[in-house]
Amino acid sequence: MSPRPMTRPGGRSARVQESVHAAVRELVAEVGRDVLTVPMVAARAGVTPSTVYRRWGDLQELLSDVAVERLRPETGPADLGSLRDDLEAWAEQFLDEMASPSGRAYIRDALLGDPDGTNAGQCSAYAAEQIDAVRDRAARRGEPVPDTEAMMDDIVAPIMYRILFRPGRLDAGYARELVAHALNRL
Template identity: 70%
Template sequence: MSPKPMARPGGRSARVQASVHAAVRELEAERGRAALTVPLIAARAGVTPSTVYRRWGDLQELLSDVAVERLRPEADPDDHGDLRADLTAWAEHFLEEMSSTPGRAYLRDALLGTPESGNASRCSDYAADQVDLILGRAAERGEEPLPGREAVMDHVVAPLLYRILFRTEGLSPEYARGLADAVLKDAGR
């Protein structure tokens, strides 16, 4: 897994993070979420419990950090050569990933971190980075006018996540495509 942005790749901090994250994933798969404890995770990761407490504070904060890493996109959005195709495909894919059973569980865990941890905002940054890539490609192709990134966040990403978390009726690929089409229409396309 990728280290936290703060951790120097290859440094001790990054190695501790990688082994503790791996221990959480393994133990969760083997024994289930309810069996996880800091001493158990530390033993599997080969570190002391105090290393875990010092870095993460408590189990909830650690699980939140692991969840955010799992929400990190594995690849850039597909390039279909056209903004509408890129944005609608990305919105459908985002809905599919985030509304899956593990996706929902990671979203909830990500929200359990303290506001200071910045875990929830890292999730949002991942989506914003993907939207930036899609809009950047469209700009390079000379597709104008373009919606702003924050307009896509407010009117495509936000309704998808709001409904996944709070209001699940009517969620469908068509709904995701409709949101993408509407933000393009608002931008004058």
């Protein structure tokens, strides 16, 4: 099966995607994901099951697609006036959202229905875009800024590792320590 496009579709395709995604979110809230089926989603979305199978392949890929969309940041990072303050606020929010029960479920779904790594790459791109926004503001203020990939390695990667494998110490203090470590490289 060919990979899905990462851009949002337009027209009928966008309406189908939105109605199917909404159906998944509603049904997960109502009946839970363990009993969810493609025919249930299709009926709620007002499409045929073949439409869902054709577009997403199977239920896990659909859940993964919904998860990736839910993991997309809704707003840009806060502008608190300095690179350190902006990064700390962003890292705390990122950790809080990803470590929450719903964040963990979205991470799990995004990875389980992602045989080629496309969804993981998209989630990583979301974090990099947020870091780039913080970096760009800091650079405009004349502050020295670390490389985006270095910040991904120093802040995002340890947070995700702890969420997935060592869930202790997922708090604001940990996020601030990661930011301090990243900025000490400057």
